[in-house]
Amino acid sequence: MDTVLLLAHSDATGGLPKAALEALSAARLLAGGAPVTVALFGADTTRAAAELAAAGAVKVLTVTDPALGQPRYATDAAAAAALVRASGATLVVAPATSRLARIGAGVAHRAGGRIDTHVAAVSSEGGAAVTRWYYRQRIEATLRRAERPWFLLVDPGAFPAALASGGTAPIEAVGVALPASRTAVSGERSPVSGEQTIKPEAKLLFVAGAGWTKKQADGQIHTARAEALVKGFLAVSGASLGSSKSLVDQAGEGNKVFAFMTHLNQVGQTGSTPRHAKGLATCCHGEEPHVVGWRFINERRAVNLDPNCGWARGKADVVYVADAFEVVAKVNALLKK
Numbered sequence: 001m002d003t004v005l006l007l008a009h010s011d012a013t014g015g016l017p018k019a020a021l022e023a024l025s026a027a028r029l030l031a032g033g034a035p036v037t038v039a040l041f042g043a044d045t046t047r048a049a050a051e052l053a054a055a056g057a058v059k060v061l062t063v064t065d066p067a068l069g070q071p072r073y074a075t076d077a078a079a080a081a082a083l084v085r086a087s088g089a090t091l092v093v094a095p096a097t098s099r100l101a102r103i104g105a106g107v108a109h110r111a112g113g114r115i116d117t118h119v120a121a122v123s124s125e126g127g128a129a130v131t132r133w134y135y136r137q138r139i140e141a142t143l144r145r146a147e148r149p150w151f152l153l154v155d156p157g158a159f160p161a162a163l164a165s166g167g168t169a170p171i172e173a174v175g176v177a178l179p180a181s182r183t184a185v186s187g188e189r190s191p192v193s194g195e196q197t198i199k200p201e202a203k204l205l206f207v208a209g210a211g212w213t214k215k216q217a218d219g220q221i222h223t224a225r226a227e228a229l230v231k232g233f234l235a236v237s238g239a240s241l242g243s244s245k246s247l248v249d250q251a252g253e254g255n256k257v258f259a260f261m262t263h264l265n266q267v268g269q270t271g272s273t274p275r276h277a278k279g280l281a282t283c284c285h286g287e288e289p290h291v292v293g294w295r296f297i298n299e300r301r302a303v304n305l306d307p308n309c310g311w312a313r314g315k316a317d318v319v320y321v322a323d324a325f326e327v328v329a330k331v332n333a334l335l336k337k
């Protein structure tokens, strides 16, 4: 039987990333529902350790050091490797935060183990097994490995977050001499210009396609109106903004159409695969390379002038054959009420 460890870190505020509580659910499933040992590193681990202890853990191991206040490969990897060694775990489950995704493979190598990433489901029946997608969510595979320790990076959003249930667990500090660092973070620069439009927690994904920037029935382009309508919808609905490749590519060609949109908004084969309960595509044709990014969107609707668009061919639950300019203006007015 494997011994299971949840490996996580506290965030800049000393709190716990939500993805860590999701990974805790995955770790418990691998332990057959039993509590697992938890390992945490950060500049301040007090609050995050208490939260994990309350959520039910065998014990909480911590490495706390001011140097861990900044994400840095050398110090993060040294702390994580010491925690894994101290735990003696054979299965190490970690949330795929940017910090852990960066050090995961290196720490697995230092521990003489193996790593698998993008874990979307786990099972403990007949030994540990994990499920992940390949080739942009077209092929699903279940894997087992003989090598230990086996590191598993769990995709955010794939498991429900474990709830704090009033549990208690001993908290033990692990000693480690962190390497001297040559780098310091001097500040942060966000690639998103203006507003934050990507909201993984939103119930609705609103996709804007290139149609918003095409000539309309009057033979004219109405970019300013399109921008106002899309922004208006986001403001009243709280939806996350996705885009087709064609729309964000226009920005790359110097024709910045929607100032609040970047390639990070792109959904699809060469973009993201977000997880929202519902999706609404507007002015987007619904071609396969785009729709493959909708793999995890359960309820899909689209507004398109073309009754023969891709969405109408079995890719959406409902297609409104209508002018998205008119539909979104009307919806915005109704939602504002």
Ligand SMILES: Cc1cc2nc3c(=O)[nH]c(=O)nc-3n(C[C@H](O)[C@H](O)[C@H](O)COP(=O)(O)OP(=O)(O)OC[C@H]3O[C@@H](n4cnc5c(N)ncnc54)[C@H](O)[C@@H]3O)c2cc1C
Pocket (backbone or CB within 6 Å): 208, 209, 210, 211, 212, 214, 216, 243, 244, 245, 246, 247, 266, 267, 268, 269, 270, 271, 272, 282, 283, 284, 285, 286, 287, 288, 289, 290, 293, 303, 304, 305, 306, 309, 322, 323, 324, 325
């Ligand atoms: C290797 C490869 C990878 C790719 N990866 C991706 C990817 O990751 N993501 C992605 O999105 N694409 C990707 N593509 C491109 C993809 O094939 C399509 O070209 C792209 O999705 C089309 O974008 P669109 O639907 O916004 O634009 P268009 O194809 O130009 O469609 C615009 C749509 O808007 C509609 N429209 C216009 N005006 C209105 C109006 N007033 N009301 C309602 N509807 C209106 C039109 O009827 C039309 O259907 C990839 C392609 C390749 C070859």
